[in-house]
Amino acid sequence: MSQSAPAARGLAPTSGGGSRLGRFAARLTGPLGSWWRGSVIPGIEHRAVIAKVDDEASLTPRYAFMILMSAGIAVLGLLLSSPAVVIGAMLISPLMGPIIGLGFGIATIDGNEIRRTAMTLAAGIVMAVLFTALVVFFSPIKDVTSEIAARTRPNLFDLMVALFSALAGAYAMIRGREGTIVGVAIATALMPPLATVGFGLATLNATVFFGALLLFVTNLMTIAIAAAVMARLYGFGPKLTSRQSGMQAGVIIVVFLALAIPLGYSLSQIAWEARAQRQAREVLAEQFPRQAKIDQLDIDFAGDPLTILATVLTPQFRSRAGALGEARLAKALGRPVKLSLDQFRVGTAAGDAEAAQLASASASAASLKERENAALVGRELALLAGVPAEAVLVDRDKRLAQVRANPLPGATLATYRALEQRLSAAEPQWTLQLIPPPLPLPDISLDGEELGDEGEANLALAIWAARRTGLALTVSGRANQSQIVLTKLSEAGISATSNDSSISSADVRLAWAFQTGAP
Structure with a gap:
């Protein structure tokens, strides 16, 4: 690297010049600032650090190959719901390099470096998303696993993790502690969110797509800005004027606020859901003897009203527990609630522990089978009606399924009634209602x-x-x-x-x- 290039990119440390920001910082830090500028910054090999950052942020065949391999491992780990496989994708992902390079470009206000690293990063993102979408498209497994769901609701804690990890990663890059990058790669998990974006694209699942994209953008922006702050702290880009420094500070504040506000709201929503889970358990426990156990509690927070599915192992049946629990839950949570409560009677003696465990397993299996059967009935009725499955109203408690049918070519009212009767015969435990279009009525002779x-x-x-x-x-x-x-x-x-x-x-x-x- 030539002697002029380092100077142009602000590699030579200075005390901050005569800018008002520099004088203010000097007065604010006092002896500590003097020690930092006189002892710590001169010990940094600025040219070597910049060369290393440039090398890690380059768009090379190796970079493209590692992007594809990391993306492939990540999406397979997500589909298999295997944390170990997902961690393997984090370790070999090369995305941290161009993001830190982008941060250094921001620190030195180097337009060429910003463009170069942004192009490297954009190429990696596009390759990863398209490759993972292709894998998911041809995969026989397209279920939203727990590993995928975990990356669709970023919150303020994710931003803090990215911030602390970025500070550690930039420090490791500047101080020559490359081993730390391994831990940082696991903490920030840049590739799994991108693989989740690809999953959302392939399955046309907007919730997964935009949730994972927000998590990736949060990690990307936080790492880049934190890297820029660390670079300035260690003397990179000292030639900036007070106006440029003010612009940098303004951009950092705006970006953090733009990320922190929605993520803070998401965190508050997650906290409310956690409190609602706890309150629901407490309210349901009050309806049964002390020996009773709440074996399963699922809440659909997206529903209106809130749908709560609960299974209780109890030594004594309570006939009004469902109605009382539903009313008290609505009052406690401040929202309308629909409670589906299954009670399974078990003994209370110590010798009944094994029976209680078997009952618990049976209760969970029965509840799962019930939901699967309801979903199957809904799909069958939707198929007969010529509508999507979401258009079917299914009441699992009343075993009622209802749908408004689309007009079918050549169909009469008798056709729709025959379809309803045929499916009702196959599902005798359910009341199935196929609402026909207002077709011509028959004459009565x-x-x-x-x-x-x-x-x-x-x-x-x-x-x-x-x-x-x-x-x-x-x-x-x-x-x-x-x-x-x-x-x-x-x-x-x-x-x-x-x-x-x-x-x-x-x-x-x-x-x-x-x-x-x-x-």
Whole structure:
């Protein structure tokens, strides 16, 4: 490296010049500042450090290869939910080099260095995300594992981890303590969030994608800024004017606030959820004898109302525990709550410990099987209705599944009822309701004053359609025959009115009230 290049990048340490910021810092630190500038900074091999930073931040074939290998290991570790494999990806990831190089470029206000390291970093990010997305796309496993979920909700603590790790990493780079970088790489975990971003991209999961992206950006910006602060502290970039130093300080403050505010909110939300978990356990425990044990407690915080699934091992059943617990939980948490409570009776003697453990396992397995069965019923009903699974309303407590069907080509009301009956026969423990579109209703034929077999079947179909849709009907026909059909509909609990328009046909015609303009 030439003699002029180090000077241009501000490698020669000085006391801060005559800038107001430098004079203020000198007065503030006093003897400690003099000792730092006179003893510590001169001991730093600035040229060697810059050369090392430049080498670590270069876009080379080795860098690209290690990015791809690290990304591949990370995404496989995430899919397998293996912390050991994920740690292996952290150790070989070369992303720390260009991020620290970016920090040094910011410290010295070196535009060329900032552009170079930013391009290296951008190339690594794009390669990692696309490669991991490709792996996930062809993988038969696309479930959100615990390792993936852990990287979708960054909070203020993640920013603090990145800050402390970055300070340690920059110190290790400046002071020649490269061994420390291994621990820093594990702490900041730069590659796993990128692999999680790739997973979110491949599965079109926006929650995973943006959550992991925020975690990576938090680590990236925090490391770069912390590296810049350490570089300035150790005498890199001393040629800056007071205006440039002020700009640096302003950028650092703005970036930290931009990251800290949403991450702080996320931390407060996580803290509230932890308190809600504790309060839910306390409230449920109050409904049972002291020997009872809450074996499982799951809360869906995204639901409205909050959905709480709980399993209790108790020596004594409490019939009103669910209703009382739901009311008290709503009061304690300050939000509407829907509680699904399963009680399993176990003994209280010491010899019953093994039985309690077996009951606990059975309770968990039964609850899991129940949820899986509910999800299966929802998917089957959605398939019949031609709608996405999310459109199905499933009430696991009442074993009720309901969906509003899309119009199917050539389908009639009889078609939809047949589909409902077919699935109901396959799932006899569930009440399945397929709400049809308001298709034309059948005519009701009468033989004098009596309904024939065909008339009875058509009337039953009309009653089914009216119950499912909740819509009122109008009845048109001869007065005496219309009255017979009106009476039958009223007995079935269907709202129906007579249409004033008379027809000469022997059949009674039914129509939806909204189509005839009836009140």
